[in-house]
Amino acid sequence: MPKVIYLDNNATTAVAPEVREAMMPFLTDLYGNPSSIHTFGGQVAAHVEDAREALADLLGAHPSEIIFASCGTESDNTAILSALASYPERRHLITTRVEHPAVLNLCQSLAQGGAGKTGYRLTLLPVDAQGMLDLGALESALDDDTALVSVMWANNETGVLFPVEEIGELCRRRGVLFHTDAVQVVGKIPINLAEMPIDMLSLSGHKWHAPKGVGALWVRRGTRFSPLLRGGHQEHNRRGGTESVPLVVGLGKAASFVKRHLAEEQTRVRALRDRLEKGLLATCPDARLNGHPARRVPNTSNISFEYVEGESILLMLDQHGICASSGSACTTGSLEPSHVLRAMGVPYTAAHGSIRFSLSVYTTEEEVDTVLEVLPPIIRRLREISPFGRQAAAART
Amino acid sequence: MWDYTAKVKDHFLNPRNAGEIARPDLDATVGNITCGDALRIMAKLDAAGRIAEAKFQTFGCASAIASSDALIEIIKGKTLQEASRVTNDDIAAYLGGLPEEKMHCSVMGMEALQKAIAQYRHEPFELEEEGKIVCRCFGVTDKLIEKVIRDHHLRTVDEVTHYTKAGGGCHGCVPEIEAILAKVNGTAPAAAAAPAAPSGKLTNLRRIALVQQVLEAEVRPMLQQDGGDVELVDVDGRRVQVAFRGHCAWCPVSDVTLKGAVEAKLRELVDPQIVVEDVGEKLA
Numbered sequence: 001m002p003k004v005i006y007l008d009n010n011a012t013t014a015v016a017p018e019v020r021e022a023m024m025p026f027l028t029d030l031y032g033n034p035s036s037i038h039t040f041g042g043q044v045a046a047h048v049e050d051a052r053e054a055l056a057d058l059l060g061a062h063p064s065e066i067i068f069a070s071c072g073t074e075s076d077n078t079a080i081l082s083a084l085a086s087y088p089e090r091r092h093l094i095t096t097r098v099e100h101p102a103v104l105n106l107c108q109s110l111a112q113g114g115a116g117k118t119g120y121r122l123t124l125l126p127v128d129a130q131g132m133l134d135l136g137a138l139e140s141a142l143d144d145d146t147a148l149v150s151v152m153w154a155n156n157e158t159g160v161l162f163p164v165e166e167i168g169e170l171c172r173r174r175g176v177l178f179h180t181d182a183v184q185v186v187g188k189i190p191i192n193l194a195e196m197p198i199d200m201l202s203l204s205g206h207k208w209h210a211p212k213g214v215g216a217l218w219v220r221r222g223t224r225f226s227p228l229l230r231g232g233h234q235e236h237n238r239r240g241g242t243e244s245v246p247l248v249v250g251l252g253k254a255a256s257f258v259k260r261h262l263a264e265e266q267t268r269v270r271a272l273r274d275r276l277e278k279g280l281l282a283t284c285p286d287a288r289l290n291g292h293p294a295r296r297v298p299n300t301s302n303i304s305f306e307y308v309e310g311e312s313i314l315l316m317l318d319q320h321g322i323c324a325s326s327g328s329a330c331t332t333g334s335l336e337p338s339h340v341l342r343a344m345g346v347p348y349t350a351a352h353g354s355i356r357f358s359l360s361v362y363t364t365e366e367e368v369d370t371v372l373e374v375l376p377p378i379i380r381r382l383r384e385i386s387p388f389g390r391q392a393a394a395a396r397t
Numbered sequence: 398m399w400d401y402t403a404k405v406k407d408h409f410l411n412p413r414n415a416g417e418i419a420r421p422d423l424d425a426t427v428g429n430i431t432c433g434d435a436l437r438i439m440a441k442l443d444a445a446g447r448i449a450e451a452k453f454q455t456f457g458c459a460s461a462i463a464s465s466d467a468l469i470e471i472i473k474g475k476t477l478q479e480a481s482r483v484t485n486d487d488i489a490a491y492l493g494g495l496p497e498e499k500m501h502c503s504v505m506g507m508e509a510l511q512k513a514i515a516q517y518r519h520e521p522f523e524l525e526e527e528g529k530i531v532c533r534c535f536g537v538t539d540k541l542i543e544k545v546i547r548d549h550h551l552r553t554v555d556e557v558t559h560y561t562k563a564g565g566g567c568h569g570c571v572p573e574i575e576a577i578l579a580k581v582n583g584t585a586p587a588a589a590a591a592p593a594a595p596s597g598k599l600t601n602l603r604r605i606a607l608v609q610q611v612l613e614a615e616v617r618p619m620l621q622q623d624g625g626d627v628e629l630v631d632v633d634g635r636r637v638q639v640a641f642r643g644h645c646a647w648c649p650v651s652d653v654t655l656k657g658a659v660e661a662k663l664r665e666l667v668d669p670q671i672v673v674e675d676v677g678e679k680l681a
Contacts, residue, residue, distance in 0.1 A: 309433065311399075311458035315409065329433045330458035335535070335558070335565035337433070348431040385415045385462060387437040387454035388430055 002321035005367045009207070010156050010184060010300060010358035011325060015250070016209040022253040023211070026246040034243055035234065044245055051252025058255040059201070059218060060192030067217045067238045068248050072183040072204030073102040075217035076150075078228040078239070079179040079200040080106055083148035084120070086224035087177070090147035092121040096133060096162075097343035103150050103181055104339075121145070130292040131160035131344050138167060142174045149176055153201075154184040157327055157340040157356055158291030159300025161185070168197030177223070183207055183215075187258035188265055188297045199223045205247070209360075210254035214247035261361045270298035272368050273359050277301040279372040284379050290346055290354060299359040302327070304341075304350035307389060308382040313355055316378045322371055327354040349388075401459060402493035409459040414469035416452045425513035427525070428505055432535050432562070434461045436509045438468070448472050448480060460492075460499040467491040468506040481514050483507065484548065485560075500560045504545060531573050533626055533642070534566025539577060546581045554578070569626065569642040605632045607667045612639075615662050627659060630676050635668060638676045 006014070032041030034048050049063070056063040069075045080093075080103065095107050113119030123141040127133055133151070142149070149171050154161050164180050171178040179200040185191065187208030193201065200223065204215040219225055219238075231240020258265075280303055281287050290302040305313065310328025317324060327338030329352065336342075337351035346354070357371070383389035401409075418424075421439035428435035434457030443449040451473055453465040467488050472480045485503035489495045495503055508524055515522040528538025545551060545560040554574045558565040564574050578584075612629055626642040639659065660673040 307430070307456065309457050309461075312409070312462060315406075315459045319410065328458070330461075335433070335562055348433075352430070352433050385412065385454060386456040387426060387435055388456050389454075 002319075005320070005322045005370060007357045007359060007363065007367070007371065008323040008325055009360040009363075010159075010356065012206045012212065013209050013360055014362060015211050016254060016257045018257060019210055019250045019253045023246040023250040026249055030245075034245060035232070047249050047252075048243055048245060051248045051255075054252040054255040055216060058186070058191070058259045060194045061218055062221060064236070065193075065218050065221055067219060067235045068243060068251070069215045069217055069239060070213055070244070071215045072100075072181065072202050072207075074228070075202030075204070075215050076100070076102040076179075076181055077106055078217050079202060079219075080110075080148060080150055081228055082219075082224075082226045083177045083179065083200075084110070085226035087147045090145050092123070092143065092145040092147060094123045094125065094138065094141050094146060094149045094151075096125045096127065096151055098127055098131065098155055098157075098340045099150070099152055100156055100181055100183065103152070107150070120147075125151070127343050129345050131155060131158050131290070131340070132292055132295070133162050133167075135163065135166060135170065139170055142170065142176055144174075146174065146176045148179060150179040150181065152181040152184070154182075154188070154297045154300075155291070155340060156184045157338055158302045158344075159184070159296040159358075160291045161189075161295045161297060164198060165196060168199075171199075172197050184300075185297060187254075187262070188299055190262055193218065193220070205251040205254055208254055208258045210251045211247055214244060214251045216251070264361055265298055269359050269361060269363065272363055272365060273299055273301050273357070275365075276357060276359075276368045276371060277303065279368075280375060283372070283376045287379075288350060290341060290344065290350075300356065301358075302354060302356045304346065305353040305355065305379050306350050307386055308353045308379060310353055310355060312382050313353065313375075313378060316382070317371075317375065320370070320374045322374065325356040325358075327356065328352045399460070399496050399499065401463075401496070404491075404493045405460055405463040405495065408463035408466040408492065412453075412462060412466040414452050414466050415454065415462075417454065418450060418452050421452075423513040423517045425509055425516055427509045427512055428457075429536075430456060433457065434502070434505060436461065436465050436505050438465070438509045438513050440472070440513065442477075446476050448475055448477075457502065457505075458499075460495055460502040461505065463492055464488050464495070464502040464506045465509075468510060472510065477514050477517065480510060483510060486548075497556075497559050501562045504541075504560050508541070531577070532561070532563035532566065532570045534569075535562040537561045537563035539573075542574060542577050543581055546578060551578070552582065567642045569628070601632070601634065604635075604668060608632055608637055608663060608671075611663055611666045612659075615666065616659050635670050636672050636674060637663060638674045640676055 034045035052063040111119040111122035186203045201218040206212040229240045286306040310326030311330040341351040418439040423440040426437040437454045440451040455465040485507040488503040528540030630638040663671045
């Protein structure tokens with residue numbers, strides 16, 4: 001097995017060593033329940049609150065606005081269902097065609113209704129060929145019946161950033177709640193929620209060097225809220241269930257870790273991403289970038305290699321220890337290529353051959369150069385096998 | 398991550414038979430780039446009518462490439478009579494098995510072989526030419542669906558999808574696949590969802606009938622040419638609600654298609670004040 005070159009950080013990341021260290025005491029000696037009245041348990045609560053403060057500091061938020069959760073999906077579900085429960089007379093939801101399934105599938109199931117209830121009216125905002133949102137479409141979709149606008153901050157497949165500030169302003173003017181799935185931006189760009197017109201924000205720890213199984217929902221003070229998990233008084237009655245102390249402590253530590261590396265993400269990681277992208281587009285014919293070239297998080301590049309299929313590319317990269325993702329149908333078992341690329345109007349010939357590279361602060365120049373060396377011959381080889389390879393060459397001449 | 402056998406990986410990474418043959422005796426392609434996989438097989442016969450040389454070209458995932466390579470290994474040296482008896486199970490067995498969801502890769506191999514032989518013999522290729530297209534997303538005929546159900550004793554729509562991809566796109570043909578399953582297996586068909594009865598006065602009924610007629614005769618054939626389709630959902634006065642299926646459903650220009658084609662046709666042939674709405678998303 002060759003050394004792993006991990007360029008799939010939008011899927012998940014390595015737990016930072018300092019995060020792992022910080023968690024260890026809570027997996028060994030400090031196993032108490034933070035809700036306990038005795039000193040042994042109670043001392044743990046202080047560490048949970050430290051983590052809350054560290055996360056608030058990363059987001060430019062107040063600690064009391066943070067609700068720890070088990071993952072990004074739970075946060076998204078909580079936010080959307082809370083908005084609907086808080087404004088029961090409103091029956092309209094707005095989101096986008098390119099959302100993560102955690103939002104999209106919930107919204108579509110709410111639109112279906114069932115059990116004798118009529119579904120919510122659902123507006124799915126389109127995107128253009130570069131994956132950018134049409135704000136005019138949002139403006140005309142907003143009405144007095146709208147309970148919530150849920151729009152992701154950055155797309156997980158292309159890294160394209162949506163203009164959440166302008167979206168939030170539009171929502172405020174109409175008095176509509178605005179939730180953003182920020183799973184792919186936290187730790188990648190500076191965030192100051194105090195100055196943003198956002199009401200709720202979801203995040204997930206394992207996308208930025210915390211372990212899997214922990215996320216959070218940020219709810220601006222004064223926002224109407226209704227819990228998803230009803231139970232004990234934990235998280236100020238906003239999320240029942242004993243806190244996963246080791247994971248929450250890890251999340252807090254990861255928050256300080258990524259805050260320290262934010263500048264590096266904007267400079268070194270961005271430069272490596274650009275080097276990879278430019279190199280591949282220059283050396284591989286019939287390759288195209290998916291997504292807006294500038295309005296993106298610094299770590300993500302989504303490139304389509306026409307006339308070849310993504311799973312084949314990934315498995316050949318895998319032979320070299322290189323880890324990436326694809327929007328191809330075959331990799332998901334869904335038989336349809338990525339809904340994001342389809343919404344952008346990427347032709348099927350290109351969508352099936354799309355590869356997403358996502359870097360992290362652990363990515364090195366040497367690793368990027370290995371990909372630049374290994375991938376072009378893989379594309380050539382698969383095109384030789386493909387009945388469309390000749391077609392591709394003919395189209396170029 | 399797919400659980401591929403070592404043999405699948407080997408034939409994917411080191412295919413023995415990839416390439417082209419100049420002036421082949423047999424040459425056929427199945428699938429297309431839009432569907433995500435395509436296979437072309439080529440072969441030359443010797444004086445005794447045996448397959449002396451054979452090659453493939455495949456666009457697709459690892460199991461599609463490995464299945465193609467295995468198919469060529471299996472048919473080399475066989476007469477066309479012998480080769481025509483090769484099934485997709487032979488391909489899967491040669492590879493030590495395929496994941497259930499990838500069985501369609503081996504079916505594609507069998508289809509390409511049968512098509513090449515049929516064309517060589519100037520016979521119709523019944524799996525493609527004689528059937529009626531059931532799955533418009535992936536161009537799968539009832540003949541092929543019936544064959545895999547019989548050959549593999551399939552019982553569910555998911556199984557049919559694993560073997561043929563049919564039903565794996567817009568899911569619009571799922572009721573039809575259920576009906577074929579029932580027919581082949583001799584069981585009672587699953588109860589089809591009854592369409593909502595249109596309400597309204599007689600003039601409204603007349604309008605509904607006309608709208609249906611125009612959609613059937615004028616609009617659907619046009620969209621079907623491009624792999625799409627449209628379904629009438631409801632007619633409320635002059636408001637016609639439709640849902641796009643197949644390629645239209647996710648086509649970025651479907652808004653244009655909707656306004657430009659469907660509405661224009663209905664205004665021209667039914668009522669100049671008709672307004673068309675796409676409600677496919679709400680139903681999806």
